[in-house]
Amino acid sequence: MTPDALVELVVDLCASSVADGRRLRVAVDGHPTGGTGPLADAVAAALRARGTTALRVSTRWFLRPASLRFEFGKQDIQSYAESWLDVSALRREVLDPLGPGGSGRWLPTRWDPDADRATRAPYETAPALAVLLVDGPLLLSRGLPFDLTVHLHLSAGARQRRTPDEEKWTLPAYEDYDRTVRPTDTADVVVRTDDPRHPAVVLRH
Numbered sequence: 001m002t003p004d005a006l007v008e009l010v011v012d013l014c015a016s017s018v019a020d021g022r023r024l025r026v027a028v029d030g031h032p033t034g035g036t037g038p039l040a041d042a043v044a045a046a047l048r049a050r051g052t053t054a055l056r057v058s059t060r061w062f063l064r065p066a067s068l069r070f071e072f073g074k075q076d077i078q079s080y081a082e083s084w085l086d087v088s089a090l091r092r093e094v095l096d097p098l099g100p101g102g103s104g105r106w107l108p109t110r111w112d113p114d115a116d117r118a119t120r121a122p123y124e125t126a127p128a129l130a131v132l133l134v135d136g137p138l139l140l141s142r143g144l145p146f147d148l149t150v151h152l153h154l155s156a157g158a159r160q161r162r163t164p165d166e167e168k169w170t171l172p173a174y175e176d177y178d179r180t181v182r183p184t185d186t187a188d189v190v191v192r193t194d195d196p197r198h199p200a201v202v203l204r205h
Contacts, residue, residue, distance in 0.1 A: 006191060006199050007042045010150060011050070013189070014043065014131045017148065018052055023098050024131045029139040029183060030152030031174055033162035034193050036135040039152065044133050053127050055098070059136025061109035062090045066116045081173040086111070087142050090134075095145050098132050106132075138173065141181045151187035158194040 001009070010026075017024045028040040037058060044054035063069060064086045072079050093107040104126045109119040126132075140149060154162070159174055177183065184190050190202040 001199060001201060003042075003196065003199060006201060007039065007046055009201065009203075010039070010043045010189065011046045013148060014047060015050065015052060018129050018131055021129065022100065023102075023104075023126065023129065024148060025095055025098055025146050026131060026133045026148045026150065027139045027144070027146040028133060028135040028150045028152070029187065030137065030193070031154050031159050031162075032137055032167075033159070034152040034154050035196060036137075036152055039150075040133040040135040044131075047131055053130040055106070055108075055124075055126060055130055055132040057090075057094055057108060057132065057134045059085055059090065059134065059139070060113060061111060061119065062086050062094075063111055063113045065111065066113070075169045077169065077172050080170055081138060081141075081176065085136070085138075085142070087144065091144060094132070094134070098126055098130070099145055104128070138177055138181075140183050140186060141177060148189075149187045150189045150191065151183040152191050152193045152199075153184055155192075155194050 014024055014026060028036045030036045040056060044056050047054040063084055069079065069084045089110055093110060097103050097106045105123050106126055107121060107123055109121040112119050134146070140151065156175060159171060163171060188204050190204065192200040192202070
């Protein structure tokens with residue numbers, strides 16, 4: 001299908017769930033070069049155009065401080081895969097408040113990884129009907145409470161071609177993720193994105 005058709009497909013899935021009278025927490029998972037952020041942004045914009053409140057979070061803003069991320073070196077693959085993301089903060093500040101029985105008071109950003117300091121973003125309050133879209137890598141291995149999961153899949157060869165040389169050290173984390181988490185088997189929607197102009201969708205929801 002076309003990229004625009006992919007956006008509409010995800011929007012329709014989100015809209016049908018929100019129609020049930022609840023907030024929806026959506027993961028857009030995949031390799032950083034696979035387009036998770038742009039897809040989540042496009043879905044959020046399309047939902048807003050339909051009159052649905054859409055909230056956006058990128059896991060980039062919920063990383064741990066550099067002193068913790070790089071405790072075992074800047075290229076420690078286990079740390080990258082397991083402890084760079086502040087899972088507890090993402091759950092506490094975003095996913096739980098926007099889940100069933102949650103207060104609706106959520107935090108859009110927490111930590112600026114470039115400046116290595118808190119963003120000091122103010123809390124926001126979500127309405128009773130809203131869609132939260134969270135994009136980031138390796139999301140389905142965290143035990144996080146998402147209501148809908150979208151995985152943008154790249155083959156090992158495509159990841160190798162697209163990843164900048166200075167980031168190729170991260171590739172084993174994605175190979176292990178494919179092998180152990182098996183996101184193509186567990187995500188609600190799987191999108192094969194080796195050719196971003198022609199995404200191929202496997203719908204499991």
